[in-house]
Amino acid sequence: xxxxxxxxxKLRYLGDVLLATPALRALKAAHPLARLTVIVNRxxxxxxxxxxxVDEVVPLEKTSLMAQMRLVSRLRRRQFDAVIDLTxxxxxxxxxxxxxxxxxxxxxxxxxxRGRCYTAVVRGGPDGHRIERDVAALQPLGITTPxxxxxxxxxxxxxxxxxxxxxxxxxxMDRKIxxxxxGARYWFKAWPAERFAELADRxxxxxxxxxxxxxxxxEGDLARQVAGYAKSRLIPMTDASVKQFAAVAKRAILFIGNxxxxxxxxxxxxxxxxxxxxxxxxxxxxxxxxxxxxxYKGLDCRACFHPTCTRGELNCMRQISVEAVLKVAADMLRxxxxxxxxxxx
Numbered sequence: 651x652x653x654x655x656x657x658x659x660k661l662r663y664l665g666d667v668l669l670a671t672p673a674l675r676a677l678k679a680a681h682p683l684a685r686l687t688v689i690v691n692r693x694x695x696x697x698x699x700x701x702x703x704v705d706e707v708v709p710l711e712k713t714s715l716m717a718q719m720r721l722v723s724r725l726r727r728r729q730f731d732a733v734i735d736l737t738x739x740x741x742x743x744x745x746x747x748x749x750x751x752x753x754x755x756x757x758x759x760x761x762x763x764r765g766r767c768y769t770a771v772v773r774g775g776p777d778g779h780r781i782e783r784d785v786a787a788l789q790p791l792g793i794t795t796p797x798x799x800x801x802x803x804x805x806x807x808x809x810x811x812x813x814x815x816x817x818x819x820x821x822x823m824d825r826k827i828x829x830x831x832x833g834a835r836y837w838f839k840a841w842p843a844e845r846f847a848e849l850a851d852r853x854x855x856x857x858x859x860x861x862x863x864x865x866x867x868x869e870g871d872l873a874r875q876v877a878g879y880a881k882s883r884l885i886p887m888t889d890a891s892v893k894q895f896a897a898v899a900k901r902a903i904l905f906i907g908n909x910x911x912x913x914x915x916x917x918x919x920x921x922x923x924x925x926x927x928x929x930x931x932x933x934x935x936x937x938x939x940x941x942x943x944x945x946y947k948g949l950d951c952r953a954c955f956h957p958t959c960t961r962g963e964l965n966c967m968r969q970i971s972v973e974a975v976l977k978v979a980a981d982m983l984r985x986x987x988x989x990x991x992x993x994x995x
Contacts, residue, residue: 659745663694666694687704689710700804746767757783785797799938815890826903829863864895865886904982914938923939923941
């Protein structure tokens with residue numbers, strides 16, 4: 651099948667959009683002349699800016715019914731040959747159907763009505779990674795390829811703005827930078843703030859690192875809380891844009907954080923990553939990269955995944971100790987730089 655005009659829908663979060671980039675690469679490689687349009691949630695579009703596999707990014711906002719109808723009308727006028735919906739949700743399924751494309755591919759793991767919106771329903775394996783799941787959505791088009799690494803493209807301007815941010819924060823470029831990311835979309839996916847602080851103190855004392863405490867613009871209080879718990883000086887960094895953060899992460903010797911979009915961004919730019927996992931399974935959501943490690947206790951969290959956890963102080967994230975994280979971090983720091991550089995002050 652020859653495609654000239656293709657729509658991909660991914661209405662999820664930053665990390666989800668980034669993990670979809672191998673599927674976009676495979677689609678463009680199979681149909682290099684096709685125009686590829688991607689609809690994403692507003693706030694995640696920066697992930698795809700500069701991506702050579704994407705011709706157009708359309709940010710979608712949850713607006714009025716009239717605005718939604720205008721969007722549907724625009725989609726129909728575009729006359730897409732095919733729609734690949736990587737979201738597995740009702741809203742995206744409706745947009746797929748309303749586009750009028752003759753080929754509409756999507757998931758329907760819950761067996762809901764949305765399966766009728768597609769001409770082909772793809773079933774993702776229960777233990778597969780999200781990258782392979784998204785790539786599997788291309789099989790009805792005859793595209794069968796293993797999932798590659800997620801990619802994020804940084805411009806010279808992104809790099810410059812990252813350097814300006816580090817300079818404004820007082821970060822010394824002659825010292826090693828470690829990023830700690832204490833935030834998570836849900837509280838039960840987060841390692842305790844006081845443990846991040848203890849880890850930071852140990853990394854500074856034992857390896858002479860500078861510690862940046864990252865987070866979204868809404869996580870400033872959490873970053874300051876971690877800095878307040880620590881005995882050493884930590885540097886909160888919660889006002890960076892997505893690409894700014896990515897460029898800063900590229901300059902770091904190590905990233906340590908919860909399962910989050912920031913974790914996937916750091917891995918995508920080649921930063922060594924330690925991912926801390928609890929209720930989410932790293933077999934499905936783990937970071938992909940050459941230098942990544944995860945700490946995961948493998949507890950069955952299905953009984954209390956949301957909205958609360960019944961294990962209290964024995965919950966899966968609290969079972970990850972500071973010593974366990976420090977041990978993995980020490981190994982990765984030794985691999986990343988000569989020992990003589992780790993104590994540079």
